[in-house]
Amino acid sequence: MNRIFKKERDAASSFSFDFFFEKAVILLLAGAFLLFILYPIFTVVLKSLTKDGTWSLDHYRSLVTPRNLELIRNSVFVATLSSVIATVLAFCVGIFAHFKGVLVRKGIYRGLMMTMISPPFISAIALITLFGRRGLISYGIFGATLNPYGWHGIVLLQSLSGVSLSAMMMMTGFAQIDNRLILASRDLGADAWHTIHKVLLPSMVPTIFSVLFLQFTMNISDFTTPIIIGGRFRVLATEAYLQVYAQGNLNGAAAMAMLLLPPAMIAFYFYRSNMRKVQTLSERSKVLDRESIHFQLPQILQWVTASITIAFFLINLVQYGNIFLTAFSRNVSGSIVFTLDHWGVFQSRHVDALIRTIYMAVTASFFATVSGMLLSYYHQRRKIKGFGALEFIGSVPYIIPGIFFGLSYIVAFHRGPITLTGTLLILILNCTFRHVSVGNKAANAAFESMDHKLEWASNDLGASKVRTLITVVFPILRPTFLVSFINAFTACMTTVGPLMLLVSPGNLVTSVLMFNEINSGRYGQGAVMGSMLILITFSVNLFAIHLLNREKRN
Amino acid sequence: MRKLGLAVLILMLMFSLIACGQEEEPEESEDPGEAVENEEETAEGDGEEEAVEEKPFEGTVLEVSVAYGGAEDSFEQFTEETGIEIEWVSLSTGAKLSQLQAEEGETTTDIWFGGGVDSYFNARDLGYLHQYESPEFENIDPKYLDPEGYFGALSLVPFGFIVNEDLIEDLELDMPSNWEDLRDSQYSGEIIMADPSISGGQYAILSSLIQVMGEDEAWDYWEAVNENVDFYAQSGGEPQQKVAAGEFAIGLTAIHGQTFGLMETAPVAALFPEEHIPWIPAPIAIFENSENKEAAKVFVDWYLSEHGQTILMEADARIMANENVAPPEEMDTLNMEQLIDFDLEEMGRERENILDRWKDVIGE
Numbered sequence: 013m014n015r016i017f018k019k020e021r022d023a024a025s026s027f028s029f030d031f032f033f034e035k036a037v038i039l040l041l042a043g044a045f046l047l048f049i050l051y052p053i054f055t056v057v058l059k060s061l062t063k064d065g066t067w068s069l070d071h072y073r074s075l076v077t078p079r080n081l082e083l084i085r086n087s088v089f090v091a092t093l094s095s096v097i098a099t100v101l102a103f104c105v106g107i108f109a110h111f112k113g114v115l116v117r118k119g120i121y122r123g124l125m126m127t128m129i130s131p132p133f134i135s136a137i138a139l140i141t142l143f144g145r146r147g148l149i150s151y152g153i154f155g156a157t158l159n160p161y162g163w164h165g166i167v168l169l170q171s172l173s174g175v176s177l178s179a180m181m182m183m184t185g186f187a188q189i190d191n192r193l194i195l196a197s198r199d200l201g202a203d204a205w206h207t208i209h210k211v212l213l214p215s216m217v218p219t220i221f222s223v224l225f226l227q228f229t230m231n232i233s234d235f236t237t238p239i240i241i242g243g244r245f246r247v248l249a250t251e252a253y254l255q256v257y258a259q260g261n262l263n264g265a266a267a268m269a270m271l272l273l274p275p276a277m278i279a280f281y282f283y284r285s286n287m288r289k290v291q292t293l294s295e296r297s298k299v300l301d302r303e304s305i306h307f308q309l310p311q312i313l314q315w316v317t318a319s320i321t322i323a324f325f326l327i328n329l330v331q332y333g334n335i336f337l338t339a340f341s342r343n344v345s346g347s348i349v350f351t352l353d354h355w356g357v358f359q360s361r362h363v364d365a366l367i368r369t370i371y372m373a374v375t376a377s378f379f380a381t382v383s384g385m386l387l388s389y390y391h392q393r394r395k396i397k398g399f400g401a402l403e404f405i406g407s408v409p410y411i412i413p414g415i416f417f418g419l420s421y422i423v424a425f426h427r428g429p430i431t432l433t434g435t436l437l438i439l440i441l442n443c444t445f446r447h448v449s450v451g452n453k454a455a456n457a458a459f460e461s462m463d464h465k466l467e468w469a470s471n472d473l474g475a476s477k478v479r480t481l482i483t484v485v486f487p488i489l490r491p492t493f494l495v496s497f498i499n500a501f502t503a504c505m506t507t508v509g510p511l512m513l514l515v516s517p518g519n520l521v522t523s524v525l526m527f528n529e530i531n532s533g534r535y536g537q538g539a540v541m542g543s544m545l546i547l548i549t550f551s552v553n554l555f556a557i558h559l560l561n562r563e564k565r566n
Numbered sequence: 567m568r569k570l571g572l573a574v575l576i577l578m579l580m581f582s583l584i585a586c587g588q589e590e591e592p593e594e595s596e597d598p599g600e601a602v603e604n605e606e607e608t609a610e611g612d613g614e615e616e617a618v619e620e621k622p623f624e625g626t627v628l629e630v631s632v633a634y635g636g637a638e639d640s641f642e643q644f645t646e647e648t649g650i651e652i653e654w655v656s657l658s659t660g661a662k663l664s665q666l667q668a669e670e671g672e673t674t675t676d677i678w679f680g681g682g683v684d685s686y687f688n689a690r691d692l693g694y695l696h697q698y699e700s701p702e703f704e705n706i707d708p709k710y711l712d713p714e715g716y717f718g719a720l721s722l723v724p725f726g727f728i729v730n731e732d733l734i735e736d737l738e739l740d741m742p743s744n745w746e747d748l749r750d751s752q753y754s755g756e757i758i759m760a761d762p763s764i765s766g767g768q769y770a771i772l773s774s775l776i777q778v779m780g781e782d783e784a785w786d787y788w789e790a791v792n793e794n795v796d797f798y799a800q801s802g803g804e805p806q807q808k809v810a811a812g813e814f815a816i817g818l819t820a821i822h823g824q825t826f827g828l829m830e831t832a833p834v835a836a837l838f839p840e841e842h843i844p845w846i847p848a849p850i851a852i853f854e855n856s857e858n859k860e861a862a863k864v865f866v867d868w869y870l871s872e873h874g875q876t877i878l879m880e881a882d883a884r885i886m887a888n889e890n891v892a893p894p895e896e897m898d899t900l901n902m903e904q905l906i907d908f909d910l911e912e913m914g915r916e917r918e919n920i921l922d923r924w925k926d927v928i929g930e
Contacts, residue, residue: 146733146812161797243797254800259921260664260688260762342831349831361638422668434629434674512663516674517629517653528656529798533807 030478038396041386045405050444052420053408059423061185071267074082079496080248084271086163087232087248094167095227098174102223103319105175106182107212108317110132111309120321125498127328129549130335131171131506133527134542135237137535138334139169140241152347161243169241170231175324180495181454185219186212187491195306203312218460220454225280233272233413236508240531241277248272249413256415256513262423269416280407332546338539354536358544362525365421366544367522369505372436374552376443377500381493383444386449389485392459393467394477403452410449414509417446422513442514443504450503451496458492498553502536506551578834605924623861624649630865633659633766634720634848635803635824636679636882643877644868647678650861657800659685666694666853676709676856677865680848681722682766689851690716696852698863702870706887707911710847717851718870724845725771725898726821726830726838728806733815741817744840745775749790757794757803759818763921767804767846770913773920775845777908792928810834823882826896836899841870843904846913847887 030187063070109120139160143150150158188211197207227560235249242250246273309317342349387406391399409417421442425432432438465486470480486493515524522541530538575622617733630656632638657665666673678686680696681810689695690712699715710719717917727742734741738896739752762769775783798804804823805817810832819825821836827832850869852862868874875886883894893900 140813141811144813149810159796231828239800254761254764258660258663258761260660260667262664262668272650308767351831419668422665426669426672433669433672511663513668515655516653517631517673518627520655525656528801532803533799533801533805533811535811 028476030476034478037386038390040392041383042398042402044383045402045445045448048441049409050406052417052424053184053412054063056065056266056416056420056425057270058330059263060270063263071263072270074264075271078272080251080268083246083248084250086245087272089102090166090170090238090247091228091232094170094174094231097167097171097224097226098227099220101171101175101324102178102182103216103220104317105179105324106186106318107309108210108314108321109179109183110186117183121180123325124176124180124183125443125553126319126550127325127332128180128499129332129506129553130173130542131236131500131508131523132173132234133508133530134335134506134538135169135331136172136237136240137338137530137539137542138166138331139165141338141535142330143335148328148348159243160244161244163240163242165241165243166238166245166247169237170234170293172228172324172327173238174227177499181219181223181226181457182216183220184454184495185216185457185461186460189215190461198307199557200408204308207307208309208313215461219457222457225452225506226450229280229407229411233411233509234415235415242300249415252413253415253509254421257500262419265419266416269413272413272416273411277411280404280411283443335539335546338535339543353457354540357537358540362541365520366522366548368436368519369523369545370442370548371551372439372521373501373504375502376440377447377497379444380447380500380504381451384453384496385449385455385489385493387448387457388452388455389481392456393485406445406452407449409446409510414446415506415512418442418510418513422509433514434518436519437448438514439511439519439521442510443507446507446510447500447503449492450499453490454496454499455489458489462488488558494556497556501552501556502549505545570880572817573578598748611893621649622865623858626858626861627651627652627653628677628858628861628865629675630654630677630679631657631663631675632660632679633657633682633880635822636827637679637878639881640878642875644865644874644880648864648868650864652807655669656677658682660764660766663688667692671853671855675853676858676862678717678849678851678853680850683717683770683846683849683910684766684769684914684917686712686717686849687911688884688917694854696854696856696858696859696862698852699865700863700866700870702888703869705872705889706870707716708902712849712889718849718866719887720869720875720878721822721848721886722821722823722845723767723848723865723884724838724843724897724905725767725914726843727820727823728811728817728825729808729835729837730809730815730833731780731814731835732833737815738816741837743837745787745842746793748816749787751794753794753816755794755796756815757818758797758808758814758816759792759795759804760802761798761800762924767802768818768915769921770846771818771844772906773913773916774906775922776850777912778842778906786922788924789927798928806834812844821900826883838900838904840906842906843900847910848884878901 022487059068060071062066081117105120105124109117112120131197140147142148143158144160147158149158172489192213193211194207197211202210233249236248236381237248237251238245238247241251243552248268252265252268252272255261255268308314340356342351367517384399384406387399390396421438422433424430425438430442466484467480469485471477475483500504506523508523511521511524512527513519522545525540526538527547529535529541578759579595621766624648628650630641630652633656638654639652639658645651659678661723662675662678662681663685666689666700671692671696678689686695695716697715700718703715703718704717710722711717729741733739733756737756740750740751741745742748747753759771760768762772772788774786775787799808802820805814806819808814809817809819810828812832817837823839825836829836850866852859852866856862867876870888872888872890875891879891879894880888883896885897885900
């Protein structure tokens with residue numbers, strides 16, 4: 013019934029303040045996306061198509077080499093493997109947490125927030141110092157010489173660090189499932205396995221694909237982990253980074269980064285088409301609190317998921333412990349010597365950068381989340397023409413290697429009417445638009461399982477579109493906002509790729525400093541910055557949760 | 567609830583205003599303002615009578631891109647004496663060159679401090695460097711300097727081996743004493759060196775050994791060494807750190823103050839090969855786009871003067887470019903006779919060819 017009247021509802025808009033306000037927001041959103049995503053990328057593409065000032069396909073021609081094909085294979089191989097492993101593990105953690113009591117669930121959620129903070133390359137410190145060639149555990153205790161450098165190192169670090177974010181998304185996804193379905197399935201005599209297979213899994217499909225897509229695009233454009241732990245195993249993102257960083261070959265790097273687009277676009281397409289298919293599956297209301305249903309996971313599944321969850325947290329505990337330990341010590345051929353030297357250096361040099369980093373991350377992640385959610389709203393709910401395209405544009409910065417996006421900002425904003433290089437603003441803008449897709453994807457998943465009828469009801473009762481957005485949609489999306497903000501904030505605090513080329517002595521940020529330290533093998537210094545980033549990110553995340561909880565109580 | 571939503575929208579609007587405002591007002595206008603503010607602050611804070619005459623650039627902020635390990639320890643002294651503030655970033659010269667190219671030379675950085683001389687040649691040819699012949703050049707051997715005065719030289723950086731003595735003992739290896747030794751299969755998997763396309767230092771080793779050994783022999787040599795190398799480090803400083811942590815037995819590295827510093831905390835020793843010691847000068851230059859050229863000249867003069875050089879040497883022990891500064895004790899083991907006599911210009915000119923060949927040889 014409702015669907016029939018949908019058209020009429022959309023047509024009914026008056027020329028009120030809200031109407032113009034909304035138009036302004038839409039225009040602003042579209043304008044910002046064009047100026048800060050499409051335009052910079054366009055300038056770099058242009059660069060990849062010119063050589064010595066004239067049009068030329070030389071940069072692309074020189075890309076087609078057996079070596080580059082191998083790099084593509086490597087990239088796809090590693091990214092697929094890491095994403096699948098992360099998704100499977102995250103699903104296990106998610107399903108385990110979902111059917112536990114509130115306390116356990118909250119505990120796991122907070123735990124995940126904590127573990128989400130470290131980017132994979134920080135984990136490299138732990139892998140190398142604990143299990144490396146002269147690791148404290150592998151060599152110090154067992155006397156074995158393990159080689160962490162290679163594709164296995166990359167996959168290990170990428171999938172481990174992907175689990176946290178993915179598991180949080182899974183938990184949000186599970187929480188959106190209509191619990192009546194589970195009850196119905198049980199009432200109709202289905203056993204637990206059957207219910208999982210026929211009810212839980214299908215309802216989780218959009219979330220699972222969101223997670224996979226996000227992980228895949230993140231991993232394929234990550235050059236930091238491969239460069240630190242990959243040894244001789246190179247991937248396309250690393251090569252693009254080296255083209256810029258080592259060879260100064262911007263045009264060639266631009267062309268190379270183009271190669272990363274097709275696999276990411278395929279992943280995106282897959283995700284989108286899948287979303288459409290399941291859309292009808294979840295247009296249901298949520299009336300039952302999950303505490304009021306009795307559903308137990310099958311015994312075996314319970315054990316397996318429990319042990320995966322516990323193992324995951326143990327590994328993280330070891331890893332974080334090691335980072336803090338490294339901040340206070342030095343590894344001398346497999347044994348520890350304690351020292352405070354690393355902190356002294358940090359205090360005298362890097363405090364300003366840390367404050368700047370926090371400011372940048374808060375601002376950028378706030379705007380990124382809000383615009384990502386608005387984008388999703390106007391596309392998913394309002395079906396405004398062109399927002400599908402905008403959504404794709406919004407996900408591009410996330411797909412392409414960070415260094416490429418950073419590069420595009422230099423090329424676009426180093427002179428002319430918008431000169432931004434060397435400022436803090438360019439970092440904020442870059443971070444904002446790079447992470448729009450985080451909030452966008454999360455909001456998409458939330459909209460998929462959020463009942464449209466609520467908004468229709470609000471409209472029918474006379475609320476304008478803007479009012480409905482503010483009083484109905486945003487409150488429902490609050491948990492999604494929270495998760496996205498935290499994700500974006502964490503990413504901004506620790507992101508390196510895009511900022512690498514944008515920092516100058518006047519606008520340094522901690523993550524870049526930290527990457528440089530770790531990449532130079534100075535793990536002690538790197539660990540100090542890592543510890544600070546972890547502590548601060550965690551506190552800000554807790555504060556965000558606190559604020560939202562308080563708001564909820566009021 | 568409604569308030570939260572409204573706040574969100576208002577912030578969105580504010581954001582757009584900031585963004586639009588920025589469009590109209592390019593960032594350069596901010597910098598001098600900031601500088602003036604700083605000037606006032608410092609003048610009020612500690613500058614009494616003496617500051618005004620002796621420190622004409624009091625409060626000016628110079629942005630320095632540093633590729634000179636340990637140099638930061640000398641900045642404080644410089645600021646104290648001249649009143650010029652330093653903001654610095656540690657960035658490899660290859661990366662800085664790339665950034666310059668992306669910005670077409672329009673950098674906000676004033677000074678380039680240390681690093682691979684090949685990048686300086688490139689930057690000079692692209693017109694990114696400011697020509698400035700410091701009066702201090704007369705105390706510096708001209709072979710360290712750019713003939714046209716686009717960059718000066720701070721110090722001399724020799725290259726050699728860093729060896730983890732514990733590991734050599736544990737694995738029952740011989741101490742390497744020469745380049746030829748590295749070919750020996752006993753070192754299989756125990757040698758770490760940087761990728762020469764990233765590290766200007768490693769490139770200097772490669773290029774100067776080619777000049778001294780002759781092309782064919784040199785490439786044979788690197789092909790053999792490649793067999794012993796697991797992977798190539800992605801940063802010039804990495805080999806010495808990894809050897810100190812005991813991950814590898816032998817590293818190829820620049821040997822300077824920080825290397826000697828490692829010897830105090832880790833069982834490592836820095837060795838120079840018995841013959842053919844590669845080296846490069848650590849350059850210093852002013853960027854053409856700098857808006858503080860006069861202050862930048864004060865900076866360059868200070869760092870090339872006997873006084874500044876001594877302080878820089880204390881920060882990181884090296885053989886300084888200024889002939890009036892005696893070499894530090896740590897460098898006693900360096901036999902200056904064995905420094906390779908090579909053509910600096912050629913090193914810069916041949917970079918692309920050599921690196922292409924390198925890729926072929928090591929199969930990457």
